Every structure is written in structure tokens, then in C-alpha cells.
Amino acid sequence: MRKDVYERMRYFVRENIKPNYSAIARQYGVDPRTVKAAYLRAINDEATVRKQSKRHSKLDGYQDIIEDKYTAGCSARAIFDFIVEKGFTGKYTIVKDYCRNFRKTQTKKATIRVEHTIGLSAQVDWKEKITMTDRNGVPHTFSIFLYVLPYSKFKFLKLTLDQKQDTLFKYLFEAFKATGGLPKEIWFDNMSTVVDHKSSDFHHHRFNERFLSFSHDAGFHPIACRPFRPQTKGCVEALARTMNRLKPYDGEFSTINDLNDIVNRLANRLNHEKSQSNNQKPIELWAKEKEHFRSLNHDLVRCFDSDQTRKVSRDSMIRFQNHQYSVSPNYIGKEVEIKPTTDGKAIHIFYQGVEIQKHDLTNRQFNYDPRDKRAILKSDLMKDKTDEEIDKYMLNDLSIYDQIGE
Structure with missing residues (x-):
């Protein structure tokens, strides 16, 4: 069995995503039955791993917290002190060994290339509170709405002066229009306009009711990324870092409209530059990907133009x-x-x-x-x-x- 197909199916099993056998088969150049077999094997292997890991340990109930905090850059000692306050009764050496093994596992995982399915998903985030100064020395603070398609790496950027829910809905609608339709699923950061924090806990997210209604009317499946897990939305995280390319324009614009034009030009350049991950231009891959999108419901304007x-x-x-x-x-x-x-x-x-x-x-x-x-x-x-x-x-x-x- 092809290892790359199997690893891809393991990802789908872990993320609880039902794969499209035919689409993935075309992507990897194999028979759809091969993809299905790999998926079923991944389900069985994952069940076996979970069964074997059910042995009682003092770390039970703390593993997710340790992994999330360690991924966020916390030391093993700091994590140990943190979970002791939450009731952990084990010793520091157990936490230290767990962190060491987790680091080795993540390093090994990083060597496995994740292939994104065409037309499957998009990732959304904000580049928050950027401050730039105009030619008159007046500071302007703004945010940038970020929308990226992981398969083609096609980007949609929009300068905004707030991060309200109506603004999110409006720019999602504009992103759908600009990219030719909707993917099946969209990954979001743990933002308050999407997730109801009062009804959520560290492990389980509950979406805001108004946002859920919008996603249902639009026709996409929303997925909330877990805190301290930037790798689950790596494409949009990389795009956020790319916003540093706005720095040379500090002091080189007159109005917020000029700055908006600069952001639009940056988006256009990014879509015509070869991506480092696949050495292809996003604009060229997007021309193929948009054929797999769902059609846009133009009645969505009622959700934000009220x-x-x-x-x-x-x-x-x-x-x-x-x-x-x-x-x-x-x-x-x-x-x-x-x-x-x-x-x-x-x-x-x-x-x-x-x-x-x-x-x-x-x-x-x-x-x-x-x-x-x-x-x-x-x-x-x-x-x-x-x-x-x-x-x-x-x-x-x-x-x-x-x-x-x-």
C-alpha cells in the first residue's frame, strides 16, 4: 500500500473528515479502491492505538494541556508547575519525558508532506492591529482579513478597521465572489465572532449561533482550530507573517484608501508569485480549483447589510x-x-x-x-x-x- 496515500488517510481519520475517494485517487494517480482500503486501514490502526493507550497513567487528562502548552513554547518545568495547580499528582520527570517524546514525534511528523485536496478547504484569520504612519506622521491602526485556499495557495486580503461579525460575514462573502465559490469546509481561528467562548471549554468548541446560521445559509462546514495549534491552519499563519511586506510602505501613503490599494496590490503579487511549497503560481492552480467549488448564495448579503x-x-x-x-x-x-x-x-x-x-x-x-x-x-x-x-x-x-x- 502506498505510504503517502495511507498517511493522508491517517490525517483524515484524526481530523474526523470523510474523504472523497475519487478526488483523492485522481490527485495521487491511484484507484479509488486503493484510497478506500487505506482509509479503512487507518481507522483500524487509529482504534488500536487508542485502545493501547488506555492504560492508566497519572498523565491521564493532562496530555492535551501539556502538548498545547509545549507547542506554544512553554518549558517542561513551567508546564509541570501549571498542571500541579490543576490537581496533577505525578512527578516532574514524567512531564519532562512526555515533552521529550512529544517533540520527537512532532519532528518526525514534520517530515511528512501533507497534500491538500483540491476544492476541499479554506483557512481564515485576522492580522490584527497593524499600525502604520502616513506621510503627515499620522498613525493609522488597522487589521487585515486573511483568506487562503490551501490547495492552490490563492489569497484574498482585505484591509478593515474593525473585526466585527458583520465585517467577517461581508469579507467572507467577498472572498467567495473573488475565488469563484465556496469550498466544503473553512478553518477558523478561535475568534469570538465565530466561537461562543462562554459555552466552550479547552477541548470542545461551540460555535456562535449567528455564525452557525451564516455558515448553514452559505453552505460550508466550519471547523474551529484548537488554541496553541498553529500547525492546523499553517497556510493562513504563513500568510499572516507575509504581511511584514507592508513595512516598506510605512510613511509612504497619504490616506487609508492609499493603504487599501497597497494591500490589494500585495494580494495580487502573492497570487502571481511561485509558492515555496509547490513551486507553482497560485493563480494557475486556482484556475483549476475553482471548478470544484460550490456556487455562491447571493442572498447572503442580508446577513451583514441589515x-x-x-x-x-x-x-x-x-x-x-x-x-x-x-x-x-x-x-x-x-x-x-x-x-x-x-x-x-x-x-x-x-x-x-x-x-x-x-x-x-x-x-x-x-x-x-x-x-x-x-x-x-x-x-x-x-x-x-x-x-x-x-x-x-x-x-x-x-x-x-x-x-x-x-
Whole structure:
């Protein structure tokens, strides 16, 4: 029996994934019956290993904690002290030996190349709280939504100013559109917008109900990665490290829109560069992989484009989809409701059920209604000027759009 096929089936058994015999057979150039035989053998071998490991040990109930903490870089002594506080009654030497054997096992596993099945999965994470400075010395803190297809290594990146659940849903939807459909399963980090931490424990995750509803409507199977196990989502972890390639642009952009363009260009370059793991361009493998994806349910927009509330900033602005839109200064500090139009081209802004403003959605960072702009100027920068002087200033100096928002 081919060892590579068997090892692949062992991975499926351990991760409790039902393999597609035909797809894997095409990938490895074998008969589907060979794949099935390897899968059944892997199930039997795994059952035997589990049965043999049922002998009573003082480490029982602590092995997972030891492995997770050791993988996270903790020393055997630190782990021993940690589990003693949790009731462990064994000696330090048992923990030290377990850590040594675990390291040897992981080193051996690392030499076995894992082949990803075409169209099977995607991995999702955030590159959190990156701070870069623009040409004027103003710092901008942002995050990047990361979506990668392990088989083709095709990447989708999106700059975002928050990590809310609506933002996650919106960029998942955009990722599905950009990559041509949905894989069967998506791996997520242990993020609060996905996992209900109050109902979960260290070993078992319970998904957030709203997220589960979204995944069901979209048609993918969500999988939550265990804490301190970065190897389970290695592709997206590697992509997060690649975001260091943004550093040369520190101090080289003017607005957040410029920075967004830089992120988009980086994604395009990454998809046209040969991957170190397979020496192939992601864009070329993706052209084949997208044929295996499920079709996108465009009705998903209702999951994140529903009515939303925002607090009006001191600049008399509300933020929507990473852009800012004006309202009257009378509403500074108050909660307003945003309702997108059905065509997604405009928003209506309400306060206590009364519409107070409407804006067309644009790509500009700051968007002002002339009446709001006049009121903002009169309340602060030009409070001693007449309406005529303010109108003349607005006509002669279009740069006021940027000046007010700084």
C-alpha cells in the first residue's frame, strides 16, 4: 500500500473528515479502491492505538494541556508547575519525558508532506492591529482579513478597521465572489465572532449561533482550530507573517484608501508569485480549483447589510464600510441607525426613527453633505464667519473635504 496515500488517510481519520475517494485517487494517480482500503486501514490502526493507550497513567487528562502548552513554547518545568495547580499528582520527570517524546514525534511528523485536496478547504484569520504612519506622521491602526485556499495557495486580503461579525460575514462573502465559490469546509481561528467562548471549554468548541446560521445559509462546514495549534491552519499563519511586506510602505501613503490599494496590490503579487511549497503560481492552480467549488448564495448579503447603529463622532461623522459620512453636528455623541438601500448604492441615516441624512456610497474616505459641511465649519473652524463667507470659502477651497477629517 502506498505510504503517502495511507498517511493522508491517517490525517483524515484524526481530523474526523470523510474523504472523497475519487478526488483523492485522481490527485495521487491511484484507484479509488486503493484510497478506500487505506482509509479503512487507518481507522483500524487509529482504534488500536487508542485502545493501547488506555492504560492508566497519572498523565491521564493532562496530555492535551501539556502538548498545547509545549507547542506554544512553554518549558517542561513551567508546564509541570501549571498542571500541579490543576490537581496533577505525578512527578516532574514524567512531564519532562512526555515533552521529550512529544517533540520527537512532532519532528518526525514534520517530515511528512501533507497534500491538500483540491476544492476541499479554506483557512481564515485576522492580522490584527497593524499600525502604520502616513506621510503627515499620522498613525493609522488597522487589521487585515486573511483568506487562503490551501490547495492552490490563492489569497484574498482585505484591509478593515474593525473585526466585527458583520465585517467577517461581508469579507467572507467577498472572498467567495473573488475565488469563484465556496469550498466544503473553512478553518477558523478561535475568534469570538465565530466561537461562543462562554459555552466552550479547552477541548470542545461551540460555535456562535449567528455564525452557525451564516455558515448553514452559505453552505460550508466550519471547523474551529484548537488554541496553541498553529500547525492546523499553517497556510493562513504563513500568510499572516507575509504581511511584514507592508513595512516598506510605512510613511509612504497619504490616506487609508492609499493603504487599501497597497494591500490589494500585495494580494495580487502573492497570487502571481511561485509558492515555496509547490513551486507553482497560485493563480494557475486556482484556475483549476475553482471548478470544484460550490456556487455562491447571493442572498447572503442580508446577513451583514441589515440595519446597523453607529455613534456620531466628534467630527460629526459616522463610519460605514471603512468610509465616513457626515450628519448634522446636532447629533454628535448620539446613536443613529443606518439602513442601506436594496441596491447597495446608498445609505439612509435615522435618529429615533426620523431620517436625518442620506448619502450615496463612494470610494472617498470622507463624504460631506454641503449643509452638514457648512454647519460643521460654523460650529468650529469658522464660527465667527457669516454664511456668505463660509459659502465662498467652500467654493474656493475644495480641499476642505480632507482638512475637516484630519
